[in-house]
Amino acid sequence: MREGTERPRHVRAGVDRRGALARISSWLAAGAAWPLLSAPSRSPSRQREGSSTPSRRVRKIATEEAFVIPEVAAAMREVVQRGGPSLDLNLWRLVYNTVTVEPTVARVATTGPQDRDALARQFLPRLLDLEQLRLAEMDANDVDVHLLSLVSPGVQMFDRDTAVALARLSNDRLSETIRRHPTRFAGLACFAPQDPAAAATEMERAIRSLTLNGFLVNSHTDGVYLDDQRCWPILEAAEALDAPLYIHPRSPSNGMAAPFRDYRMDGSIWGYGMETGTHAVRLMLSGTLDRFPRLRIVLGHMGEALPFWLWRLDYMASPGSRAALKNSLKPSEYMQRNFSMTTSGLEDPLVLRYMIDKVGVERLMWAIDYPFQQTPASVAFINSATLSDAEREQIAHRNAERIFRIAS
Numbered sequence: 286m287r288e289g290t291e292r293p294r295h296v297r298a299g300v301d302r303r304g305a306l307a308r309i310s311s312w313l314a315a316g317a318a319w320p321l322l323s324a325p326s327r328s329p330s331r332q333r334e335g336s337s338t339p340s341r342r343v344r345k346i347a348t349e350e351a352f353v354i355p356e357v358a359a360a361m362r363e364v365v366q367r368g369g370p371s372l373d374l375n376l377w378r379l380v381y382n383t384v385t386v387e388p389t390v391a392r393v394a395t396t397g398p399q400d401r402d403a404l405a406r407q408f409l410p411r412l413l414d415l416e417q418l419r420l421a422e423m424d425a426n427d428v429d430v431h432l433l434s435l436v437s438p439g440v441q442m443f444d445r446d447t448a449v450a451l452a453r454l455s456n457d458r459l460s461e462t463i464r465r466h467p468t469r470f471a472g473l474a475c476f477a478p479q480d481p482a483a484a485a486t487e488m489e490r491a492i493r494s495l496t497l498n499g500f501l502v503n504s505h506t507d508g509v510y511l512d513d514q515r516c517w518p519i520l521e522a523a524e525a526l527d528a529p530l531y532i533h534p535r536s537p538s539n540g541m542a543a544p545f546r547d548y549r550m551d552g553s554i555w556g557y558g559m560e561t562g563t564h565a566v567r568l569m570l571s572g573t574l575d576r577f578p579r580l581r582i583v584l585g586h587m588g589e590a591l592p593f594w595l596w597r598l599d600y601m602a603s604p605g606s607r608a609a610l611k612n613s614l615k616p617s618e619y620m621q622r623n624f625s626m627t628t629s630g631l632e633d634p635l636v637l638r639y640m641i642d643k644v645g646v647e648r649l650m651w652a653i654d655y656p657f658q659q660t661p662a663s664v665a666f667i668n669s670a671t672l673s674d675a676e677r678e679q680i681a682h683r684n685a686e687r688i689f690r691i692a693s
């Protein structure tokens with residue numbers, strides 16, 4: 286174990302006392318055992334030899350790690366209770382509308398099928414907690430840093446004024462947390478796309494005053510994508526501040542929702558990737574990246590399938606090949622110039638190898654997608670993927686240090 290001073294102490298979680306949140310708070314304060322913490326694993330694979338194991342300990346910066354603050358959780362609870370057509374509600378209803386949160390509801394199996402709905406009912410305590418369960422699990426699994434971001438859909442399902450206020454509050458809390466643990470946490474600011482001018486102001490504050498490491502937006506907002514001219518102040522701010530903009534998934538917007546309504550295809554099974562990949566293609570083909578050539582975009586989930594499609598995108602969308610296309614570069618050229626990608630939630634070494642060959646190791650970063658993915662498996666993935674030492678170090682921490690300006 287490293288950094289004994291950073292090990293979690295009996296710190297009372299700073300959450301307010303309302304409804305279910307109060308229950309969670311007292312449960313956290315009581316230091317209740319968390320099932321996922323019961324089997325800390327120090328990856329045994331590190332003992333083996335060969336290119337599928339690191340020859341020395343590798344620093345690990347996890348780059349898509351979610352948290353929530355009680356005020357945002359309370360507002361999301363109102364959103365799910367109000368209901369509506371948004372596909373996002375399928376997951377967030379389970380997370381926020383669960384009156385009783387018992388940490389032992391689900392057993393987390395390391396093999397075989399898991400009851401994912403039962404797991405979802407356990408996400409909230411782990412999202413609210415920053416300094417107890419989280420740091421303990423990072424320590425137990427040899428994870429150095431979480432690059433934190435407000436959990437999807439951020440403030441993007443709130444009315445404009447609520448969204449603006451909660452974005453500011455969330456960024457303040459994030460910054461305070463990082464200040465308490467500067468070697469363990471970095472953070473991506475949220476903003477309210479509902480009010481692009483206020484978003485730009487908050488983005489500037491987040492970088493210049495709070496010294497956060499970039500931004501995260503959860504794909505569309507009320508069906509509006511970032512290529513929409515109304516969103517240009519947001520892209521202008523990100524470019525001017527030279528800070529990366531992580532486009533994180535949420536469920537398909539109402540306009541593309543119908544075929545995703547069955548079989549829980551709304552979320553991480555398939556809908557998230559389709560929604561977010563579509564968003565990225567819109568940025569390419571709309572010419573938005575010609576207007577903002579220095580915009581730095583990050584995609585999760587191995588690039589939301591875009592690297593797999595890249596040859597066909599180039600073939601079908603070469604500049605000027607169709608009247609509707611507004612891109613001046615090939616999609617692969619935008620990919621090389623404007624995008625980097627993380628491994629979040631897709632722990633397949635063959636896909637990782639393809640990504641290295643197709644888009645380049647210098648734009649790939651490791652991520653867990655905590656608490657939705659399991660830390661031990663994600664750590665085992667990056668420790669055991671067949672990589673050279675240099676590749677593993679680039680993906681595990683060096684690229685994140687460069688792209689997000691995290692101290693090495």
Ligand code: MN
Nearest residue numbers: 349351533654
């Ligand atoms: Mn995520």
